[in-house]
Amino acid sequence: MNTSSGILAKKYSIIGPHALTRTLGNIPAAIISRIWGLRGPCMTVNTACAAGLHCIGEGFRMIQNNEADLVVTGACESPLNAWVIAAFCRLRALCTQFNDNPEKASRPFDSLRKGFVLSEGAATVVLQAWPPPDSFLMESFTETPKPIAEVIGFGRSGDAHHLVAPDTTGNGVLRSMLNAFRDSKLKHFNQIGHINCHATSTPVGDLTELSAIAQMFGEYFNPQYHTSVVINSIKGHLGHCLAAAGAIETVYAALSVNQNRICGNLNLHNPISISELLEVLNSNSSSSTSISSNEKCIDLFKNYAVLPRHDQTQVTWPDSHRRIVMTNSSGFGGTNGTLLISEWTD
Incomplete structure (x- = not known):
């Protein structure tokens, strides 16, 4: 007969030295x-699905503050296992429809969106x-590599609302975008030609993010320039890579x-x-989150x-003097992050 101490000893022995x-x-x-x-500093940002973007933003801050000349940033996530899938299913966060046609399941901004599709991946961004x-670190290069793009702004915020649900006023995402916009020193919102959204294909999250963007239009868009802003989410293509999503989408933005x-x-x-957006804005019009008239927004x-719709697989940039993209990430716990990335100009 096995004693309790014998059972515990057996369980202990199966734990390898690298388990921790x-x-x-x-x-x-x-x-x-x-x-x-x-x-240099070696650390990890633990902000759920915003972690990848946050770590790139914090690396950008280190360079801004003259704490580093070069920073290797990035994120990885490998969540495709039974425990993680079950946990997200219990939260009712995952799409349970389109099982016979799974490539249609992730559909940000679409009226049939029912939840996100888990995926896995990784991305690394080198900032310099x-x-x-x-005294540049990369002495082994005979010639300094030309940058792919330039980070010009970083913002972050907290919802102080709910552990897993977004603040439906859009205030959290809005303040993150505002902080990045102000950090970049841009003058009007339509200097930004493209917004890559966090939108994960959830009914509430996608609508909340668009309502925050509409508020940015109302406050900072200058219609005299007549330039459009292209809005997308690449999670329809990639699914949701959780912590890695923001890093992967920063690479896309660059x-x-x-x-x-x-x-x-x-x-x-x-x-x-548009009526759904207006309903969200009107329902929150009494709160302090409204920064401009809803009708103007x-x-x-x-x-x-x-x-762009499903049949527009690739879109050219709107006419502008300089290509600038805004990319958003949000995570459980009510954490948000935004980067502004510009084309590189010599």
């Missing part, structure tokens, strides 16, 4: 630091001060301004209507916001 280091969130950063001999200082191409909205057939959004 396989679960710590900072180990990927530590491994990269060790392999490449990077002896420009022009490089004389390549978008670099190559003058914008990805369309896969599976977007019937977008969120809606009119400008209706006339200048472009959401």
